[in-house]
Amino acid sequence: MKLFLRLLGKISFLLKHWKYKRKLNDMIAKGLKVGKNVTIMPGATIDDGYPYLISIGNNCSLSNGVLILAHDATTFKFTDGYTRIGKVEIRDNCFIGSNVVILPGVTIGPNVLIAAGSVINKDIPPNSCVAGVPARTYAKFDEFIDNQLQLIKEHPSFEFSEFATRSSEFIERITRLVNDRNIYVRGYPGKFPWTIQ
Numbered sequence: 223m224k225l226f227l228r229l230l231g232k233i234s235f236l237l238k239h240w241k242y243k244r245k246l247n248d249m250i251a252k253g254l255k256v257g258k259n260v261t262i263m264p265g266a267t268i269d270d271g272y273p274y275l276i277s278i279g280n281n282c283s284l285s286n287g288v289l290i291l292a293h294d295a296t297t298f299k300f301t302d303g304y305t306r307i308g309k310v311e312i313r314d315n316c317f318i319g320s321n322v323v324i325l326p327g328v329t330i331g332p333n334v335l336i337a338a339g340s341v342i343n344k345d346i347p348p349n350s351c352v353a354g355v356p357a358r359t360y361a362k363f364d365e366f367i368d369n370q371l372q373l374i375k376e377h378p379s380f381e382f383s384e385f386a387t388r389s390s391e392f393i394e395r396i397t398r399l400v401n402d403r404n405i406y407v408r409g410y411p412g413k414f415p416w417t418i419q
Contacts, residue, residue, distance in 0.1 A: 279314035287321035333363040379406040
């Protein structure tokens with residue numbers, strides 16, 4: 223029974239991956255520009271009406287729930303049917319957190335971190351970390367990364383593979399550690415399935 227369930231899980235994952243790749247390839251065929259080493263989680267949504275107005279640079283990550291819009295129909299009802307459209311350019315080395323909304327007509331980066339839940343309604347300058355609704359700068363990219371590297375040295379850290387055990391002792395240990403301070407987890411083993419090479 224366990225073997226059957228594991229096989230079923232693998233088939234489900236492969237189907238999800240195939241549907242994701244098909245959807246992404248359709249968007250690229252419609253003009254979406256995607257660089258190298260880009261991770262677009264399956265829960266991200268890219269405006270399928272205007273993918274040719276959207277470009278994503280190299281080494282970018284889009285988390286689950288990200289919504290990229292190249293059109294804004296908020297005034298459609300009140301302007302005799304007019305909808306504003308605009309380009310969205312995400313330059314190299316950007317990380318877009320979960321549930322970020324990117325509105326049309328913006329350029330982001332390069333070297334930008336966007337915190338989860340943010341709304342991007344204007345250009346985000348290079349080397350920035352932003353958060354909020356609407357998003358505002360809270361740090362310089364280089365300074366933020368340097369600070370994080372220092373914190374990683376000072377706090378407990380684990381390999382991603384260690385979390386696969388999920389034993390009650392391990393969960394209790396992690397819970398106890400995060401009650402006192404932040405901890406860090408390093409890496410994903412192998413090739414991340416949602417990364418476009």
